[in-house]
Amino acid sequence: MEAKSFLLHFIFFIVIFSHFSHSTSSSILNKPSNCSSSASLLSRNAERLIKSFNLMPEHDVNVIAKGSPDAPRLIERQINFPETIGIRNTLGGPSVQQFGHYGGYYSLVHTKSAKMFYFFFESRTNNTDPVVIWLSGGPGCSSSVALFYENGPFTISDDLSLSWNDFGWDKVSNLIYVDQPVGTGFSYTSDQSDLRHDENGVSNDLYDFLQAFFKEHPKYAKNDFYITGESYAGHYVPALASRVHYGNKNKEGIPINLKGFAIGNGLTNPEIQYGAYGDYALGMKLISESYHESLKQDYAECQSSIKQCNLNGGEECSNALVDCDIIFSKIMSKIEGTNFYDLRKKCVGSLCYDFSNMEAFLNQENVRKALGVGDIEFVTISTTVYKAMLQDWMVNLADKIPALVEDGISLLVYAGEYDLICNWLGNSRWVEQMSWSGQKDFGETKTVPFLVDGKEAGLMKNHGPLTFLKVYDAGHMVPMDQPKASLQMLQTWMRMQG
Numbered sequence: 001m002e003a004k005s006f007l008l009h010f011i012f013f014i015v016i017f018s019h020f021s022h023s024t025s026s027s028i029l030n031k032p033s034n035c036s037s038s039a040s041l042l043s044r045n046a047e048r049l050i051k052s053f054n055l056m057p058e059h060d061v062n063v064i065a066k067g068s069p070d071a072p073r074l075i076e077r078q079i080n081f082p083e084t085i086g087i088r089n090t091l092g093g094p095s096v097q098q099f100g101h102y103g104g105y106y107s108l109v110h111t112k113s114a115k116m117f118y119f120f121f122e123s124r125t126n127n128t129d130p131v132v133i134w135l136s137g138g139p140g141c142s143s144s145v146a147l148f149y150e151n152g153p154f155t156i157s158d159d160l161s162l163s164w165n166d167f168g169w170d171k172v173s174n175l176i177y178v179d180q181p182v183g184t185g186f187s188y189t190s191d192q193s194d195l196r197h198d199e200n201g202v203s204n205d206l207y208d209f210l211q212a213f214f215k216e217h218p219k220y221a222k223n224d225f226y227i228t229g230e231s232y233a234g235h236y237v238p239a240l241a242s243r244v245h246y247g248n249k250n251k252e253g254i255p256i257n258l259k260g261f262a263i264g265n266g267l268t269n270p271e272i273q274y275g276a277y278g279d280y281a282l283g284m285k286l287i288s289e290s291y292h293e294s295l296k297q298d299y300a301e302c303q304s305s306i307k308q309c310n311l312n313g314g315e316e317c318s319n320a321l322v323d324c325d326i327i328f329s330k331i332m333s334k335i336e337g338t339n340f341y342d343l344r345k346k347c348v349g350s351l352c353y354d355f356s357n358m359e360a361f362l363n364q365e366n367v368r369k370a371l372g373v374g375d376i377e378f379v380t381i382s383t384t385v386y387k388a389m390l391q392d393w394m395v396n397l398a399d400k401i402p403a404l405v406e407d408g409i410s411l412l413v414y415a416g417e418y419d420l421i422c423n424w425l426g427n428s429r430w431v432e433q434m435s436w437s438g439q440k441d442f443g444e445t446k447t448v449p450f451l452v453d454g455k456e457a458g459l460m461k462n463h464g465p466l467t468f469l470k471v472y473d474a475g476h477m478v479p480m481d482q483p484k485a486s487l488q489m490l491q492t493w494m495r496m497q498g
Contacts, residue, residue, distance in 0.1 A: 073109070074104060074215075075104055076102050076103070076104030076120075077102065077103060077372050078100065080101070080370060081154075081162060081370055101119075101120070101121050102119070103120075103370075103372065105117055106208075108182065108205050108209070110205070111182070111194040112194055114182040114191075114205075115189070116178060116179065116209055117179045117186035118176060118179070119143070119152075120176050120213075121168075121174070122170070123170055123172070123173055127174065129172055129223070130224035130226055131174045131176065131226070132176065132226045132227075133225075133226070133227055133228065134147075134175065134176065134229060135227070135229035135233040135236045135237060136184075136229065136233060137232030137266075137267075138184070138231075138232050138385065139181065139232050139389040140184050140382040140383070140389070141232075141382075142179050142186075143177035143178055143179055143180075144177070144185060144362060145355055145380075147177050149355060149358070150479035150480045150486075151168060151169040151486060152175070156357045156361055167486070167487040168487075169486075169490055171487065172487065172491045173226070174220060174223065178209065180202065180209075180236075181202050182195065183385040183388075184385055186371070186378055186379075196385075197391065197392065198389070198392050199392060200239075202236060202239060203236070203240045203243035204243065210244070214254045215254060224259045225259060226259055226262065226494065227241050229262075229263065230265055230477070231264075231422060232266070234266020234267040237261050238261065238263070238397045238398070241404055241409065242400040244258045260409060260493070261410075262413070262493065263411075263414075265414075265415045265419050265476045265477075265478065268397050268398050270394045270396065271303055271396060272398075272426060273422070273423075273426030273430060274299060274426075275299055275303065275426070276426030276429055277295070277299075277327050277328060277331060278296065279425060280420065280425040280426065286331060286343070287334050295330060298327050298330065305323040305324065306320045306394050308320065309395065310395060313395075315391070317395065318390055321390070321393050328421070339352040340420040341420070342418050342481070343418045344418050355380075359378065359380060363378060398430050398434055401436075402434060408465055410467070410493070411465060412467045412468075413467070413468050414458075414469040414471055414478060415471065416475045417474065418474065419474075427468070428470070438464045441464070442466055452484060453484075456472070457473075457485045458472050462496075467496075
C-alpha cells in the first residue's frame with residue numbers, strides 16, 4: 001500500500017494548512033465581504049487541501065447499507081490484533097490476551113442510521129481504576145492517532161508490528177477512544193441529516209453512547225469517570241462534561257460518576273486565545289516588536305467578530321473564523337517551514353508529521369476482521385464532518401465550565417510549551433479570566449514545579465477543583481512528546497480527586 005501522510009486527529013482547524021501556499025493565503029486575506037462567501041471559501045479550501053493530501057474518503061460520508069432497525073443498539077466484540085499475540089509487558093508479565101480489549105459500534109439513538117465506532121481497553125492494573133474517555137479533535141479526526149501514537153496501550157513500528165506502550169494511560173485507567181462526530185474514522189451513516197453541526201448534537205450523541213456503554217459494562221458504572229481530549233476537543237470536552245452533569249442532576253439514566261475533565265492544548269475560548277497569538281509569538285522571538293504592534297488591529301477586528309458570533313451564531317461564526325485566521329496567517333508568514341505544533345521542529349512533508357503506519361495497519365484485512373468493521377472505509381479525517389462543524393469553531397465553550405467547577409467537578413488544563421496553534425499562554429489566560437467563586441484565590445496561588453523522577457517537567461498551579469499545567473519540552477501533543485510526564489500528570493490529577 002502506498003504510504004501516505006496523515007493529518008493529526010486533533011488539528012485545531014484544517015484551513016490553516018493554506019498558509020503554506022501564497023495563493024491560498026491571499027484568498028484568505030482578501031476575504032469576501034459577506035458571511036456566506038466566507039463559509040464557502042473555507043469549505044473550498046478545506047476540500048481542496050484534503051484531496052491534495054490523499055485524505056479525502058471515497059465517499060463524502062462513510063456510507064454503507066448494513067444492519068437493520070431491529071439490531072441491538074450496541075454491538076461489541078473482544079479484539080485480539082494478530083500482531084499482539086504473545087507480546088508481554090516490559091520485564092515480562094501477562095500477555096495481551098489476558099486483558100479485556102474491545103471494539104464495537106453503537107447505533108446512535110437520535111439519528112436515522114448513524115453508528116459510532118469505539119475502542120475500549122481495560123486497565124492493565126485494576127478494573128476499579130477510573131474510566132477515562134479520550135476525544136480527538138479536528139473536527140472530524142479519528143481517535144486512532146491518539147491510540148497508536150500518544151497514550152494508548154500500543155505503539156506501531158515501521159513493520160506494522162505492535163508493542164506495549166510503557167506509558168499508556170490504560171496503566172492507570174479503563175480507557176475509551178471514540179471516533180466522533182459520526183463520519184470520522186470507522187464511524188459511519190447512510191444519511192447526511194445525521195451529521196452534527198454544533199456541540200449540542202455532538203455531546204448528546206456521546207452521552208447516549210456512554211449510557212449504552214455502561215449498560216453493556218455495568219461493573220464500571222460506579223467507577224470514577226473522567227473526560228479528556230486534545231486540540232478541538234477543547235470544545236468537545238466541556239460540552240460533554242456539561243451534558244453528563246445535566247443528565248446526572250436530572251436523573252436521565254444510569255448515573256455517571258463524573259469526577260473531572262481535562263483539556264490538552266485545546267481551543268476553548270477563541271476570543272482570549274486569539275488575543276494571545278501575537279504575545280506568544282513575540283515571546284518566542286518569532287516576530288518583531290513592530291510586527292507585534294501591527295497585529296493588534298487585526299485582533300480588534302477578530303475580537304469584534306467573535307463577539308458577534310457568540311451573540312448571534314450562524315454565519316457570523318463563519319465570518320469570525322475568516323477574520324481571526326488572518327492573525328495566524330501573518331505569524332506563519334514569518335516562520336515558513338516551521339512546525340506550528342512544535343516550534344523546535346521543521347515541518348517535514350505536507351503535514352509536519354507522518355502517521356502513515358496507522359492507516360496501513362488499520363487497512364490490513366486481518367485487522368479489519370479483528371475489529372469487525374467489514375468494508376467500512378477508515379477515514380483519518382473527514383472533510384464532511386469538518387465542514388459540517390464550521391460554525392462551531394469560534395463559539396466560547398469556557399462558558400460551560402464555571403457551573404461544573406462550582407459543583408466540585410475538577411478541571412485540568414495542560415499545554416506543551418512549544419505549541420503555537422493552541423499555545424500555553426492563551427490557555428492560561430482563559431483559565432485565569434474564567435469567572436467563578438475561586439477565581440481570585442486561583443489567581444493569587446503560586447505556581448509550583450511539576451516533578452517527574454525528581455526533575456522539573458513543568459509548572460503547575462492548583463486551587464480547589466482547577467489545575468493548570470505548562471509542560472516542558474512538549475508541543476501540541478503532550479502524551480507523544482512527554483509520555484512519562486503525561487501519564488504521571490493523569491495519575492496525579494486523578495488522585496487529587498480522591
